[in-house]
Amino acid sequence: MEMLRTIMVDVAGHPWALLILAAVIICYQIALLKAPRLPGLPFSLLYLFLALKFVCLVLPQTTDARIFTAIAVAADVAILWAGARLIFTLVVESWWAWQRKTKIPRITRDLFLAVSYAIILLIVMRTRGGVNLIGLITTSAVLTAVIGLAAQNTLGNIFAGLSIQMDHPFRLGDWVEYGNNTGKVVGIGWAATRLKTFDDEMIIVPNTEIAKTLVKNHSLPTPRHAMKIDIGVEYGAAPEHVRKTLLLLCTQEPRILKEPPPVVRVTNYGDFAITCQLRFFYNDFGISPELRANVMDRIWYTLRRAGIKIPFPIRDVHHRHIERKAEMEESARIRDEAISELDLVPILAPLLPADRKRLALGLTIEEYGNGEIVVEQGNPGDSLYIIHRGVCDVEISTAKGPPVKVATLARPAFFGEMSLLTGEPRSATVRSVGHTIVFSIDKELFRDILLAHPEVSEVLAATLATRQAKTMGMVERRREEEAKIASGLLGRIRSFFGLA
Numbered sequence: 001m002e003m004l005r006t007i008m009v010d011v012a013g014h015p016w017a018l019l020i021l022a023a024v025i026i027c028y029q030i031a032l033l034k035a036p037r038l039p040g041l042p043f044s045l046l047y048l049f050l051a052l053k054f055v056c057l058v059l060p061q062t063t064d065a066r067i068f069t070a071i072a073v074a075a076d077v078a079i080l081w082a083g084a085r086l087i088f089t090l091v092v093e094s095w096w097a098w099q100r101k102t103k104i105p106r107i108t109r110d111l112f113l114a115v116s117y118a119i120i121l122l123i124v125m126r127t128r129g130g131v132n133l134i135g136l137i138t139t140s141a142v143l144t145a146v147i148g149l150a151a152q153n154t155l156g157n158i159f160a161g162l163s164i165q166m167d168h169p170f171r172l173g174d175w176v177e178y179g180n181n182t183g184k185v186v187g188i189g190w191a192a193t194r195l196k197t198f199d200d201e202m203i204i205v206p207n208t209e210i211a212k213t214l215v216k217n218h219s220l221p222t223p224r225h226a227m228k229i230d231i232g233v234e235y236g237a238a239p240e241h242v243r244k245t246l247l248l249l250c251t252q253e254p255r256i257l258k259e260p261p262p263v264v265r266v267t268n269y270g271d272f273a274i275t276c277q278l279r280f281f282y283n284d285f286g287i288s289p290e291l292r293a294n295v296m297d298r299i300w301y302t303l304r305r306a307g308i309k310i311p312f313p314i315r316d317v318h319h320r321h322i323e324r325k326a327e328m329e330e331s332a333r334i335r336d337e338a339i340s341e342l343d344l345v346p347i348l349a350p351l352l353p354a355d356r357k358r359l360a361l362g363l364t365i366e367e368y369g370n371g372e373i374v375v376e377q378g379n380p381g382d383s384l385y386i387i388h389r390g391v392c393d394v395e396i397s398t399a400k401g402p403p404v405k406v407a408t409l410a411r412p413a414f415f416g417e418m419s420l421l422t423g424e425p426r427s428a429t430v431r432s433v434g435h436t437i438v439f440s441i442d443k444e445l446f447r448d449i450l451l452a453h454p455e456v457s458e459v460l461a462a463t464l465a466t467r468q469a470k471t472m473g474m475v476e477r478r479r480e481e482e483a484k485i486a487s488g489l490l491g492r493i494r495s496f497f498g499l500a
């Protein structure tokens, strides 16, 4: 140890040695810019040490000896702090990263360094400067009391912060609920923990508060999380029908997990509605508001299509009549529109007005919300759809890659003719874009039309052939593109590794 000190003193006492040391440090700092994975050095402490040593060298010999001693003590403290910091980086931080596969928590690091720095300062001041700081602090009762009182809250926060680091009730990135606040943990500091809310606001909670209060961690033990939605349905709706309808909805939202499966339970028979609870799991608490809103939207459309009403308090029979009347009027209006709409559909051009009216009276009116699936690729189906309002995307899924959009259909386009005519499963997924109203014509109703007007099936067959050819062309093009990308990548891999 003494030998090391002698060497250091010799080196530090020589201007050339100091210059070489400065050059080495600067070179390392530049290298660190190019290779950030190299371990960092405490550059500011090293530069401070060099600066103090240079000052010692250039000061005239006549300068007061006490100034020399003060600068020498400061230089010693700087180099020893730098050493402690370096040992901490190379030994403790590397060990932590290797053992726990994470970065050492900031509080633990700061505390460790603060204690080491304090010990070094006390020793150097005592041995080299001749000042006993411990004696000074302990004998000054007033100073101790002042420091103690002033630091009471801060110390409480620091210890609470330390206990958070040790206990790991939450980690950075976890979603936690504290009191009425819910947020993502974006910082665990000395004094406070920072949460970012769904509204992009920052909540700063003192660590002592968090240590005292119940904190709910939505990201532990796994990021999987359950969402429960209560829905009131009319008394006339059978629970099994409601259950099937809501579970079908869950299969259409890809963010809802298949395992554990969604469940629908009747939870209450209320004054005017049966309350059912839909519970499903999803993987990221951060999407909760958006997912909830999306599922709530879909519930409205799905229940409406299934003929299940969401009732509201009915206090007067008169009101109910008005509501029913309005509903029937709306339905009759859409049906009237349907009769005139069917005139515009090219495939139905050969139909006589009486046929169109029969068709309009027999069809079902279905409404879909944004992103909802009207028909799903691979599912059986035997109805034809005519778009009355809105737009639908037609997508084809292939074994590889995301679905390909092959067409966008708008009023008065039709779809679903392929399964209807061939009995094959649906060849594509048709998805509503925004709010869409479609007319669904089932097989029985359509058979009567085809028997009376065989030319309709010829037009349908021609459309079917054109669409199939277009779809096959697009899927084939996608395959060719994928093959081209794969062969390009293969070439790059081969040239990178120098393969033949």
Ligand code: CMP
Pocket (backbone or CB within 6 Å): 375, 381, 394, 406, 407, 414, 415, 416, 417, 418, 419, 420, 425, 426, 427, 428, 429, 430, 467, 468, 470, 471
């Ligand atoms: P079907 O197979 O019964 O169900 C999916 C429907 O998507 C299909 O009938 C067609 O009506 C429609 N469809 C398939 N491919 C295309 C395409 N290339 N252009 C327009 N519509 C299509």
